[in-house]
Amino acid sequence: MISEATAQRALEEAMRAGGDFAELYMEDGESHSIAMLQGVVENAAYSRRHGAGIRILKGSQSAYAYTVDTSEEALLETARAAGAIISGEGGRTQPFSVYRDVRQAPAQPFSGVENARRIALLMEGTKAAQSVSPEISRVSAGYFDTDKEVLICNSEGLWARDRRYRTRLSFDAVASDGSENQTGGERPAYGMGYEAYERIDAAEAGRTAANTAVTMLHAPECPAGHVPVVIDGGFGGVILHEACVHSLEATSVARGNSEFCGRLGQQIASPIVTAVDDGTLPGEWGSIRIDDEGTPSRRNVLIENGILKSYLVDRLGARLMNHPMTGSARRQGYEYAPTSRMTNTFFAPGRDDEEEMIRTMGEGLYAARMGGGSVNPLTGEFNFSVLEGYWVKDGRIFSPVRGAALIGRGAEVLMRIDRIGRRMWMGHGMCGSRSGSVPTNVGQPRIRVSAMTVGGKGGSL
Amino acid sequence: MKRDMKAYAKELLALAKAKGCAGAEVCITENDEFSVGVLKGSVEEYSVSGSFALGLRVQVEGRNGYAYTEAMEDGERLVREAMDNARSVASTDEHPMAGPAEYPEVPAKPNALEGMSAGDRIELCRALERAALSKSPLVKRVALCRVAAGRGRFCIYNTLGLEAEREDGVSCCYVEPVAERGQEVKDGFAFRADGEAGDIEGCAKEAVEEALNQLGAGPVSPGKYRVLLRNDAAASLLAAFSGMFSADAVQKGLSPLMGKEGQAVASHLITIVDDPMHPVSPTPFDDEGTPSVSKAVVDKGVLSTLLHNLKTAKKAGVKSTSNGGRGSAGSPVGVRPSNFYIRPGEEEFEALKERLGSGLLITDFAGMHAGVNGVSGQFSLSCKGRLIENGQDVRAVNEITIGGSFTGLLAQVEAVGKDIRFSMPGGSCFGSPSLLIKEAAISGK
Numbered sequence: 084m085i086s087e088a089t090a091q092r093a094l095e096e097a098m099r100a101g102g103d104f105a106e107l108y109m110e111d112g113e114s115h116s117i118a119m120l121q122g123v124v125e126n127a128a129y130s131r132r133h134g135a136g137i138r139i140l141k142g143s144q145s146a147y148a149y150t151v152d153t154s155e156e157a158l159l160e161t162a163r164a165a166g167a168i169i170s171g172e173g174g175r176t177q178p179f180s181v182y183r184d185v186r187q188a189p190a191q192p193f194s195g196v197e198n199a200r201r202i203a204l205l206m207e208g209t210k211a212a213q214s215v216s217p218e219i220s221r222v223s224a225g226y227f228d229t230d231k232e233v234l235i236c237n238s239e240g241l242w243a244r245d246r247r248y249r250t251r252l253s254f255d256a257v258a259s260d261g262s263e264n265q266t267g268g269e270r271p272a273y274g275m276g277y278e279a280y281e282r283i284d285a286a287e288a289g290r291t292a293a294n295t296a297v298t299m300l301h302a303p304e305c306p307a308g309h310v311p312v313v314i315d316g317g318f319g320g321v322i323l324h325e326a327c328v329h330s331l332e333a334t335s336v337a338r339g340n341s342e343f344c345g346r347l348g349q350q351i352a353s354p355i356v357t358a359v360d361d362g363t364l365p366g367e368w369g370s371i372r373i374d375d376e377g378t379p380s381r382r383n384v385l386i387e388n389g390i391l392k393s394y395l396v397d398r399l400g401a402r403l404m405n406h407p408m409t410g411s412a413r414r415q416g417y418e419y420a421p422t423s424r425m426t427n428t429f430f431a432p433g434r435d436d437e438e439e440m441i442r443t444m445g446e447g448l449y450a451a452r453m454g455g456g457s458v459n460p461l462t463g464e465f466n467f468s469v470l471e472g473y474w475v476k477d478g479r480i481f482s483p484v485r486g487a488a489l490i491g492r493g494a495e496v497l498m499r500i501d502r503i504g505r506r507m508w509m510g511h512g513m514c515g516s517r518s519g520s521v522p523t524n525v526g527q528p529r530i531r532v533s534a535m536t537v538g539g540k541g542g543s544l
Numbered sequence: 545m546k547r548d549m550k551a552y553a554k555e556l557l558a559l560a561k562a563k564g565c566a567g568a569e570v571c572i573t574e575n576d577e578f579s580v581g582v583l584k585g586s587v588e589e590y591s592v593s594g595s596f597a598l599g600l601r602v603q604v605e606g607r608n609g610y611a612y613t614e615a616m617e618d619g620e621r622l623v624r625e626a627m628d629n630a631r632s633v634a635s636t637d638e639h640p641m642a643g644p645a646e647y648p649e650v651p652a653k654p655n656a657l658e659g660m661s662a663g664d665r666i667e668l669c670r671a672l673e674r675a676a677l678s679k680s681p682l683v684k685r686v687a688l689c690r691v692a693a694g695r696g697r698f699c700i701y702n703t704l705g706l707e708a709e710r711e712d713g714v715s716c717c718y719v720e721p722v723a724e725r726g727q728e729v730k731d732g733f734a735f736r737a738d739g740e741a742g743d744i745e746g747c748a749k750e751a752v753e754e755a756l757n758q759l760g761a762g763p764v765s766p767g768k769y770r771v772l773l774r775n776d777a778a779a780s781l782l783a784a785f786s787g788m789f790s791a792d793a794v795q796k797g798l799s800p801l802m803g804k805e806g807q808a809v810a811s812h813l814i815t816i817v818d819d820p821m822h823p824v825s826p827t828p829f830d831d832e833g834t835p836s837v838s839k840a841v842v843d844k845g846v847l848s849t850l851l852h853n854l855k856t857a858k859k860a861g862v863k864s865t866s867n868g869g870r871g872s873a874g875s876p877v878g879v880r881p882s883n884f885y886i887r888p889g890e891e892e893f894e895a896l897k898e899r900l901g902s903g904l905l906i907t908d909f910a911g912m913h914a915g916v917n918g919v920s921g922q923f924s925l926s927c928k929g930r931l932i933e934n935g936q937d938v939r940a941v942n943e944i945t946i947g948g949s950f951t952g953l954l955a956q957v958e959a960v961g962k963d964i965r966f967s968m969p970g971g972s973c974f975g976s977p978s979l980l981i982k983e984a985a986i987s988g989k
Contacts (some may be wrong), residue, residue, distance in 0.1 A: 118634035122634055124632065124634040124635065125876075126608075126610070126629075126633065126876040127610070127628075127632040127633060128611065128612065128629060128631060128874060128876060129610070129622075129628075130611070130612040130613070130874055131622075133613070134595070143586075143588065144586065144587055144588065144589070145588065145590070146590040147591040148592045148593060149591075149595070150594060150595070151594075151595050151596055151614040165590075165592070167592070168580075168590045168662070174565060196629060198632040220797055221796065221797045223798070244764060255919075257797065257798065259797075263800070263920065264800060264919050269760050285880040296802045306986075307766035307947075307985065307987030308987065309768055309988075309989035338687065339685070340722070342686045342729075418593065418595070454914050455911075455914035456914050457910055457911040459729050460728060461722065462729060462730060464942065464943065466926030467911065468915050468924060485922075486922055486924045486947055488911075488924040488945050490943055490945055492943070501594065536943060536944075536945070536987060536989055537765065537943070538924050538946075538987035539945070540922075540924070540948055540985060541767070541768070541987065
């Protein structure tokens with residue numbers, strides 16, 4: 084990492100252009116990955132990532148430049164490149180005075196772990212998946228870890244340091260009857276060192292992946308229609324992530340591109356809905372100690388009893404929206420300027436009985452495991468895929484169904500949530516947006532939506 | 545830290561040899577990128593960068609191991625990590641490296657932004673926003689308006705004496721206007737790339753039409769519909785399923801095309817070509833240094849070849865089809881398409897619309913990363929477009945899904961347009977004409 088004096092000179096160079104704020108972000112870290120197929124290691128790779136980015140703000144303008152060369156000369160050049168489009172009187176750079184060093188070492192750093200131990204985890208999950216059924220034709224497994232140091236400093240005198248480490252396993256199973264394939268996957272992940280594997284049960288993850296694949300192999304096509312939908316807890320919270328919270332990010336709201344613009348204090352969801360984004364949960368995959376602008380992470384209540392309480396706001400968003408910063412600025416790495424993003428986002432537990440919500444739903448879909456999705460915040464139109472679904476008739480699970488997708492508009496679906504269960508848990512994902520791909524958790528208890536459009540290949544049951 | 549990359553690569557190769565590697569290869573990427581976003585006439589986002597990255601592949605006891613760095617200061621560490629990784633590999637599949645070869649001459653790709661100053665590019669971006677705002681009184685703002693350009697250099701050096709270097713550039717402009725009518729808000733999107741990246745009028749007009757075409761949209765009732773898949777939507781679906789044509793996926797049992805070589809996998813009207821020398825993005829060699837080869841992957845409906853790199857070709861006993869791909873300089877070598885497209889047919893788009901009779905014109909899919917399963921070959925996707933009755937455009941459609949299998953859809957193709965269009969430039973380019981589909985399953989309300 085660079086010295087305070089070098090950083091100071093780079094910030095001064097950036098401010099000389101005429102901005103009112105300058106920030107330097109630098110990262111240096113390494114990662115390991117291993118890919119296994121059918122219990123045989125196919126690939127192993129090591130990466131060292133190293134670079135810095137300089138951002139200059141002037142009012143609502145943002146200029147950004149980055150470099151992998153972090154010599155002082157290159158940083159000054161990068162500052163000038165960012166400043167090329169900013170004009171005006173040079174602003175002042177405060178000496179560093181706010182020191183925020185939140186670095187913590189992991190209990191078990193990845194650098195001390197032999198590949199053989201990582202491979203053993205993949206093998207354990209693979210064997211467990213294969214043992215689920217002879218119909219499991221392929222199991223792919225992946226291991227990933229990353230450990231990086233970051234420096235964030237700015238012209239207002241902030242000098243912040245953090246060390247960030249995460250790890251993830253993935254198991255993807257294919258079930259085949261010789262003529263067709265169905266898949267299932269599971270990806271446990273934590274924001275921890277190698278000690279994460281005291282929590283992660285690789286065998287359980289492998290079995291979960293395989294069970295979905297086998298269940299879907301024997302499932303008929305999902306009927307299409309507009310019906311009640313029960314979405315299970317954990318990764319089911321992707322509905323909150325896509326249908327609502329992307330549209331609460333300053334990235335969309337600050338420029339008027341969200342269906343939830345100007346709705347603070349108004350009811351945007353059913354009164355049983357409370358939604359939270361909390362980056363402070365220790366060791367979680369989506370957690371951050373400080374955000375990528377150096378602001379401490381915090382618990383943000385976004386919706387309370389159906390009322391919109393807060394947006395997710397970064398520094399630029401705060402300027403445009405006249406809204407406090409929420410510790411939500413994130414970026415994939417130095418190639419991206421930070422913007423407002425989610426951390427661990429979930430529906431808070433409610434009071435409803437998990438069994439009752441299926442018993443009283445009549446005919447509809449029970450989405451036991453969700454896949455990914457996307458949203459257009461401007462219109463609120465979202466979509467996501469169902470990895471493992473069941474058709475419900477007369478309040479009873481009738482048959483597994485494959486190929487289901489759920490679509491709708493965020494504002495509508497939030498108002499139609501009529502049940503929220505008592506037990507909340509989270510799933511782990513990667514979220515892609517303007518500032519790249521960042522690790523996020525999604526979570527919820529089991530919930531029910533009174534009506535949603537279910538898409539599929541139009542099976543009949 | 546600035547240094548001669550080629551010299552550093554040679555040092556690493558020598559070091560790997562000295563440490564006992566049977567072979568080694570260095571892949572270097574250098575990129576310069578520029579992007580500017582304008583809103584309400586002023587620069588909202590501006591980004592410039594210069595980057596380089598180095599990937600090392602070593603061969604130890606017949607196995608490949610990889611290491612990657614952006615900080616070129618610790619060669620010993622890099623070689624050690626790569627060797628450790630090679631020793632962790634258990635797969636015995638041989639992955640040879642390419643030796644020196646003759647490369648075809650490829651024409652330079654046109655680039656409308658080449659040589660343009662940053663100031664001129666910013667002006668172009670402002671003009672694009674103004675053009676979009678001028679196209680309709682219903683468009684009062686744009687959500688996004690960008691001009692971007694990049695130049696890249698890609699080099700591979702290995703211990704077999706390969707020294708392959710190529711350069712390429714991309715440029716584009718894109719805009720997302722917002723149309724508002726009463727309470728209704730809709731956005732549209734269009735881009736222009738490379739030789740056409742300066743066509744702001746065309747880009748603005750198309751984007752505004754896309755937004756206006758969504759006003760008044762609503763779902764249709766679930767059922768089977770005849771479908772006209774517009775060229776850009778068809779190209780994005782082809783892109784999403786292109787991975788199933790990879791020999792690597794097939795050999796790993798992760799593609800529905802396993803065992804289908806030589807068999808019909810689509811209507812006889814469908815020919816899918818992978819041509820690295822196509823003018824949309826011509827390249828002399830792939831990411832392993834194999835000279836470019838043009839081939840039909842699906843020939844009149846029959847799967848004629850899969851896409852191979854040196855490893856999958858060796859395993860299958862065939863030649864590499866020049867589809868070696870690396871996600872980054874340090875990624876294990878995989879397979880990727882080059883310029884991958886459905887060959888255009890004879891029909892005008894309007895004629896296809898007439899032949900559709902009554903059905904849906906689909907213009908856009910959403911959620912491709914989630915709604916497409918490359919292993920099963922199935923998809924269930926949110927989409928939008930227009931409802932057509934008796935050849936007449938009736939109204940906008942949204943909040944519907946289309947489901948099926950990719951090869952099932954290709955088997956149902958009744959006619960192929962002449963209007964081929966390529967997607968936004970990226971690592972691979974995907975193109976398709978509009979496709980008339982006999983029947984597809986649609987969900988709505």
